[in-house]
Structure formats: C-alpha cells, structure tokens
Amino acid sequence: MPFRLWFYLTKIGGLVFAVLVVLAVVLGDSRTLETVISAMVLIVVPLGLTGAVMGVLMVCGKLRMKCPFCGRSGPAGGSKADGMWMECETCGFIHGAGPLGLKIVREEPADDAE
Incomplete structure (x- = not known):
C-alpha cells in the first residue's frame, strides 16, 4: 500500500467523519442521519479491517509500504x-x-562510512 495514501486517510479521515456527524445532527432529518450513518459504516468498516491487518503486520515487523518519493518498498x-x-x-x-x-518529509540516510 502506498505510504502517502494511508498517511492522509488516517490524518484526514477522522475529521471528515466528525464533520459528517455534526452536519447530520444539525440537519436533524432522520433520513439524512440514516444516510450519513450508512455511508460512514460502509467506509469505516473496511478501513478498520485494513488498519487491523496492517497493525498485526506492523507488530510482527512485516509491514511494508511504498515510498511517496521514489516508489520503492520499505518497512513502516x-x-x-x-x-x-x-x-x-x-x-x-x-x-x-x-x-x-x-506534511510528509524525509530525512536523508546518514553516511556511516566516516
């Protein structure tokens, strides 16, 4: 999985869902609230399952992602x-x-040859 995609999904996703809940409550229509909750469940459940699998892989030291700068795979x-x-x-x-x-930044690898 690309690092950039998962990074921004986790950073911005929570904020988007909070805004959707507030809008549904403010609008007050029960049909709107049902629609927002259904949409959130359809999005949150797959993302949660993906996060759980990635968490297990990370704990086992096997989680690898694609670099946002060069596209090579590396441990995450x-x-x-x-x-x-x-x-x-x-x-x-x-x-x-x-x-x-x-902002996604990189710290160049230190030269150990010195």
Missing part, C-alpha cells in the same frame, strides 16, 4: 514521537511534520 511503523513513519533505502526516514503533521 509508528511511534508516539514520530507518528506514522517508514524507512526507504534511498530516501531515508520518512514521517509527518509541520504544525498539524500533514
């Missing part, structure tokens, strides 16, 4: 300090940065 994971991250042989350590953590 997550931590409280760095958030979602991955390592690419050519691009280095890739993670989120910025005030809201919405």
Whole structure:
C-alpha cells in the first residue's frame, strides 16, 4: 500500500467523519442521519479491517509500504514521537511534520562510512 495514501486517510479521515456527524445532527432529518450513518459504516468498516491487518503486520515487523518519493518498498511503523513513519533505502526516514503533521518529509540516510 502506498505510504502517502494511508498517511492522509488516517490524518484526514477522522475529521471528515466528525464533520459528517455534526452536519447530520444539525440537519436533524432522520433520513439524512440514516444516510450519513450508512455511508460512514460502509467506509469505516473496511478501513478498520485494513488498519487491523496492517497493525498485526506492523507488530510482527512485516509491514511494508511504498515510498511517496521514489516508489520503492520499505518497512513502516509508528511511534508516539514520530507518528506514522517508514524507512526507504534511498530516501531515508520518512514521517509527518509541520504544525498539524500533514506534511510528509524525509530525512536523508546518514553516511556511516566516516
């Protein structure tokens, strides 16, 4: 799975669903509320199952994702300090940065030859 796709799905998805719930409640029509809840279930269940499988793979050390910069596959994971991250042989350590953590940046691999 591409790192960029899953990164933004997890970052922005929660906000989008919260807005949908607020809109459904504000509109107040029971049919609108039912439609929003149905749409959310159809989207959240597959994403949740995908996240669960990816979480098990991450714990086992087998989760690999495609680099957003070069397209090569590399190990991926997550931590409280760095958030979602991955390592690419050519691009280095890739993670989120910025005030809201919405920018994907890379830290070049250090040369160990010195």
